[in-house]
Amino acid sequence: MLLAQTLRSAAAPSSFRALRVPRVVGCRTFAAASAPAGELKKTPLYSLHVEAGAKMVPFAGYSMPVTYPGQSLTESHNHVRTKAGLFDVSHMVQHRFKGPAALPFLEKLTPSDLTLLTPGTSTLSVFLHPVTAGIVDDLIITMLTPEDFYVVTNAGCAEKDLAHIAENLATFEGRAGVEHTVITDHALLALQGPNSELHLGDFLTRAGAENFNLREFYFGESKLFQTVTMGDLRVARGGYTGEDGFEISIHESVAPTAAKDLLEQSNEGRVRWAGLGARDTLRLEAGMCLYGHDLDDTTTPIEAGLKWLIGKRRAMDGGYHGHETLSRQYNDWKLVERRRVGFIVEGAPAREGAEIISPEGEVIGKITSGCPSPTLGKNIAMGYVKSGFHKAGTELAARVRGRDRKLVVTKMPFVELNYYRKP
Structure with missing residues (x-):
């Protein structure tokens, strides 16, 4: 599991494990295959991929599935576009930022206007370098409450991100009001495709969830579903394919059971495993960036076509890393x-x-x-x-x-x- 740290002396909740932040050693990006196979980490679903005959490759320090037997990359891609596919994205880093100063701390690191979020809503954002406004990493920020934020960052930048967070929190004036924890005992599943709502609804019913209505659950929203057999599930509606879909944060102890249930019990165009190969073609068709390729430490959000994620209030008021550079680019395209x-x-x-x-x-x-x-x-x-x-x-x-x-x-x-x- 990924190295982490609780950046406040208060004890972490029982559903989290906290470890120490390493020194920054740079960002591993897509297909980072330099580490020997014996050193690669494994997600909680690794055994299921091997049982399914997946071709496993090094990716961001993990052994991850790229394709599965019985379906070509094109067939897997098309199955997600027309039915539903299940991706293991447990290598992604899940964070919680809690406390009365959590919002201003995140607004120090990002150009997003987090005051526009309401509980249960999310936004794409970026961590930025001071002065240059280069992108440290892209991330999703979800407000659970005004003092509690769930954040997902890229596995390939885990060491760099954690060092960046720790360094900035150490000098943040309100640091006593921020608790940062990395969640290391939860898997992350991405159910993607036009049939994903049907399959998630069936799954939640079998798991014993009650009184849920997925028709009133919209893109960019996050909900907590309490189930009898799978525990609490943090589910976000969205994903990396351009299709309707959901990302499900689930305890690692039941994640394999959940994945099997979705794959074996679904009907109406059954859910199939999908790997990194299809994930890459799907996200490129959707015009989505991959960090380390389309975004990096030298790229500003405006150069990357992400001007929309800079809050208008933030562009005017500043107060975040790189705001001088971004404010100039924001107001004058000739400087881009x-x-x-x-x-x-x-x-x-x-x-x-x-x-x-x-x-x-x-x-x-x-x-x-x-x-x-x-x-x-x-x-x-x-x-x-x-x-x-x-x-x-x-x-x-x-x-x-x-x-x-x-x-x-x-x-x-x-x-x-x-x-x-x-x-």
Whole structure:
């Protein structure tokens, strides 16, 4: 399990385990395969993946499933788009920030206006570096109460994030009013696809939950479901695929049973396991960033096309890391030297690292993610280009294996997002 620390002397709740924060050693990103297999961590569902015959690969320090037998990557991708897939995302880091100063502390680290949240609602956000406003990591912040926040960050940046949090809390004026705990005894399951509501409802009924109404549970919301057989479940409606879906935080002792139940008992287009391969193609079609590729320590949120997550109040008032840089970019696009954009690629796929070439032959950027799109039947990519070349319809080229392939700048997401939003 991930290393963690309770950053206040008060005892952690019994549902959490607290360990010590390591010194920062950098951020492992997607497919970080440098660690020997014997050193890789395992999620609570590892044995189920092995039993299912999954191809396991190193990912963010964990042994994780990339594909499963009996279905190609394209078949797995399409099953999520049309029915429902189950992803093990237990490698993600789950945090709690509690206390009267939890909100102002999180607003010190992020540009989000957390006063706009209400209990049970969430927002995408980013931890930022001072001065440069480079992105330390992207994260989801959920307000449980005005003094209690549930936060999910990336496994690949666990050591860096924890050191960043600890360093900033040590110098935060209101640190006595903040308790930070990392939850290490809960798994995280992502049930994604248009049939996910049906399957979750059946699962909750079998688990003994009462008086729930998923029709009144909307994208960006989080609810606590009390069940007889699975304990308390923290469920968020959303995910990383662009489809309707849910992320379920569940105690590690019952997580394998829950996963088996969803996979074995579901009907109406049964739930299938889905691995990292499908997760990557699905998120790219949805125009979503992968940290370490489309976002990094040198990228500002505005360069990344994430201006919308900067609260208007925060842009004006500041008070968070990097606010001087972001305020300038927020108010003057001329100061934004590069932009993240999407592309349709003709010919061979343009993969990460491919140079982007202007019509005049100038190198103006790089591809950060690229793959064939199972849904569109075309090659798609995203990357950064010099401002001025970012408008939809602009024709550029990607240098792939020494040859220039035509790129057309395209609005993202590449596919329609099918979230279940509040009317």
